[in-house]
Amino acid sequence: MKPMRSLALSAAVALAVAGGAQAQDLTKVGFVYVGPIGDFGWTYEHNEGRLAIEAEFGDAVATSFVESVSEGPDAERVISHLAATGHDLIFTTSFGFMNPTVKVARRFPNVKFEHATGYRRAPNVSTYSARFYEGRHVIGLIAGKMTQSNVIGYIASFPIPEVVRGINAAFLAARSINPDVQFKIVWVSTWFDPGKEADAARALIDQGADILMQHTDSPAAMRIAEAEGILAFGQASDMAEFGPNAQLTSIIDNWSPYYIERTRAVMDGTWTSEDTWDGIADGMVVIAPYSDKIPGDVKELAETARLAIAAGELHPFTGPINKQDGSLWLAEGEIATDEALVGLNFYVEGIDGVLPE
């Protein structure tokens, strides 16, 4: 065993030296993607962030990526591969990469890691996520005003807190201005299956929904909304190309400012481990241009809310809010803490249906 160990050590040293030499003139940034960059949803937007780094820093950076990495046994290898090939900063862009990222970070203390949507940090591991629920509040207002049938269809992926937060935020906003509005929620148990998402959209429309919201990654629901002549909100990317008449607006994941800022921090040597949860104020959550279909007063309502959220004057989860079973969650004027939101696993009062276990 001993010769092997010393070989491994000397290789590690050699790599470290090589990495150090390179770091002086070139900053290498690596990305690990859970899907293909052509998914036009989650991974597509992270890749846009990578391209923004290249556009910002030009020859001073080199970026690379590995796409379609499953959140299983392969993830740790891919992350280590990037770390071992001289990358200074590595973004791992899906929740399932959390533990592999932390493990690799332990072995490569000089490399900086950024993990999206997780909760484990280390001296060289930051976490970051977006307050998508702020965007959901804005589209909830629009939906509540614009629905004729008072039925909003919601295509959901998995019952994790991020998705549940989105449903609650959109519902509370819609109910606040339209006491008759109802949400029909369909769980498709996948982030990405265009055929199934399209089926879910059809099912919801058949059940009377005239506006669709989605928390899955493909533009399938938008296409169906367009074909059936109803309205929908895009997810992750501006999906106007897929629903020129259907799309009211889109909640865009805009990772570019954060990615550029963190890359700059590595270049300046000012990078520290942080927990970032940015929203509309910091430009991480962007509302796409409003459709002309939205009447002026509704547009104004949405825009006022967006600006108030950006200014920190409005929080989508402000009491009084009851849980689905009628028990009190937030008292009058009480604002939900980030801790409560991070682990949110119940519907608020008024939503029909049972949250799957």
Next chain:
Amino acid sequence: MDLTIAILQGLIIAATPLVFAAIGELVAERAGVLNLGVEGMMVIGAIAGFAVTFETGSLLLGVGSAVLCGMGLAAIFGLLTQVLRSSQVPTGLALTIFGLGLAALWGQGYAGHSIAGLQPLHIPVLSELPVVGPVLFSHDPLVYVSVALVLATAVFLRWTRGGLVLRAVGENHDAAHAIGFPVVAVRFAALLFGGACAGLGGAYLSVVQTPFWAENMTAGRGWIALAIVVFASWKPSRALLGAYLFGGVTYLQLHAQGLGVPIDAQYLAMLPYLTTIVVLVLISRDTAKRSLRAPACLGKPFFAST
């Protein structure tokens, strides 16, 4: 009532890719070839259908290309297993890997674009009928094609000489060879038919059901088609039923959720596979139902001794 009609309509759309893929694989298996590459052939059909439609603006050309590309992949499988005598199981798996990769490569420039998609064809008079009209006669042309294809296959297998030869090859290739039937040629043709159908099924996803292109958009439907063939005990009409049942279970559970019925999607998703196993056991145990059994030479290699 309106909801029931809508559910049946949506169910047919959800099931049609499965109908295509299953009927193609069924014919290949009746000829004695187990092609596990259905998923790969479907996904290549999906990108071919989308890309060619997008470039030329012609849905007909798009669907035609999907058929050709599905056949192209099937031809690779045929060459390897029938001429070069490789094992069918690993070759089919390799075909799936290759097809998914090739489709993704071809589709690099097509993510984020959309096409108009195929419009429903309302059959005059018939589509005016209450209930039956909207459920059965107001679909896009490919739905009718899928049903016609199933009927034609059933007739072909049951009542034509070609069908007889194909079944003979699948049941006992040595005897078929001794009589003078061209075993390899028949199997090759059956495989090409399977590829064409899988390509059509993929194209249905990308030019009708969604319609757009995304990597891996077949999401395992080729594997479900394999299960349907078994569920159908290698009978075309039952494959149609099986596809509507399999597609229907997934579609109905979406509706059930919308209606507020709590459903555990993951356990429900196991149901079709467990049902298939039960069906397989039922048709295998009873010797009186010999006609329902798997083709005797399914998956077995054929070596002509001359």
Next chain:
Amino acid sequence: MIRLEARPNPSRAMVYGSPVIALALTLLAGLGLFGFMGRDPLEAMAIIFIEPLTTVFSVSELLVKATPLILIGLGLSVGFRAGIYNIGAEGQYAVGALAGGCVALAFYNVQGIWLLPLAAVAGITGGMAWAAIPAFLRTRFGANEILVSLMLTYVAVLWLSALVHGPLRDPDGFNFPESRLFHDSATLPILIEGTRTHIGFAVALGLVMLVWLMLGRHIAGFKVQVFGLAPRAARFAGFSERRMIWFCLLFSGAFAGLAGMFEATGPVGQLVPSLAVGYGFTGIIVAFLGRLSPVGVVLAGLVMALTYVGGEAAQIRLSLPSAVTGVFQGLLLFFLLGVDVLVTYRVVRIRRG
């Protein structure tokens, strides 16, 4: 005209020569593919095939990736020799991982050196139990084991996912679908420090030796061979087909289950929904590529692992899309599977006369 003619005896030269021909063809095809992608083909090939062999990191990762492939391929190859086609190793792998993982989670607060062996036994038992279903249905009702084992794969993968989304979820994990991380004493020891190469690889090699001995020296191995080559003769000789089916399915199930338990307690260290990433299916390819021989399976497992690790390197270094890896892998497999015909057949030219 060119046609194939059966050789009187398998060609010894081609046993070794055909993989070389396949590799040469793959290189040619690779030149075309990467040239078409506008990349330097030679550089791309070097990155995929050679560079992973030159650093300790990538060699160790190669061994990690190859371990489950070798284990599954090894178990399957025995059954394939006897003509028993278990293609549900993926499901047996998932159940093995689940069983092993459950042991690790059940004794979450307990330490002890007995924990890993217990988890291994659970994993093996889980894999065998899952493989026992097609064995039972085949021997009792005559249901085709290829199809039953395939259907059960979907069921197992969905089951794993359902449990990890539900009861096995980490109680402190904010409802995210993954189990707790296993304790150190429920995690496989590392063979080479600073890498992820774990004890599982050594176990796999040991098992390769055992299977090799069994096939060559033991009566069970002899029976397996006879069944595959001459099933009727085997029946005349009084070998029980029922026993053979049970043996082959349980044997391959045990190996797949162990592979699953190794992945869960080794490189991953917890239960996650996407634990089953196709090892069971790739294992089938590995078994056939290795020509159903234990040593061949090791080589085939390493070659398959190389295409994954090398393919990632190509993505990182050349920004090639992952799709290229799939196409390239497919081509390599086509050539390897196709040229094997030369072992038992030769190409002859026929003059028209």
